Amino acid sequence: MSKFKKKKDGGLPAISTASLPDIVFMLLFFFMVATVMRDNTLMVNNTLPAADQIKKLDKKDRVIYIYAGKPSARYQDKYGDQPRIQLNDKFAVVGDVGAYILAERATKREELQNVLTTALKVDGETNMGLISDIKQELRKVNALKINYTTRIGDYTQNY
């Protein structure tokens, strides 16, 4: 029966690393699934104001983003330092907002088209005039649900 006897060669066997790729792949798949790639490069300064009475903006597929603020430093020689609107990857004027909303709405699934929210990601240093203009444009295309996107913090941080 010595044929089945275990061989003892003494010393600790090395820990097998054969399962390491499996573990790493598992992590990899998790992050691949959880990743949301930033689809817009920000061309404006975007320090959001602080607020604490906020609601979460879940379900990214039913949100349209509008950015506004002063152009970032590298765009300032070209576009000046007055606050501007950014839609997708381009600077835009107020008149473009309506068409942009309609175009974005058309790309969404039909059942979502009535429940879309427009998230206004506006820099804290912007004047309300620009925001009022955007709001008027949104009213014209009947995009009435808006969200003033903020960061979480006490209101006193806004001074």
Added chain:
Amino acid sequence: MARKSPEVNAGSMADIAFLLLIFFLVTTTIETDSGINRKLPPMEELIDPPIIKERNIFTVVVNKNNDILVEEKPMQLRDVREAAVAFLDNGGGVGDEACDYCQGERDESSSDNPDKAIISLKNDRETSYKVYIAVQNELVAAYNDLRNREFERLYPEERMTYVEADKLYTDPRTSPKVKAKIKPKIDVLKKMYPQKLSEAEPSKTN
């Protein structure tokens, strides 16, 4: 049986996977945005706008120097929440318009009941967005404070505030059973203190 089959060297597999892992780790943004939800009024003007009594309107103006004027008197931002609560919770109405759950002063020059009370927020074109959001935040906080108070009074068995209940309700991970349980309670509170916050078009600068 002694013959070994050739094996592919998998030693570098881990390295490749690590490389990809690190790439996705760096590009991941898991956090979600949050902010103050608002509903804009529709474009069509009402042909016959309802007549609203002056005392049922609480005007908040943020002027171009970012000063806050509440009912035409200057006020510090930290006092706005309290003033709004006092206005909404006044309950000065009589008869059909009485408010039995209000704990306010029942002042005749202030609102009849929370359903009638409207907060009108006006701003100038040169108002700073930061200050505007801060004021919005405080006005929403006033509503939330009142809803919290009444929620805790009406549903002490829930052991949470209105804001927490609302958060639970909107959380997609909450089970439908729990949602169905808290939905009517949230609706009751929304009816007791409806959020009537109007954002008027900005005043002209000159």
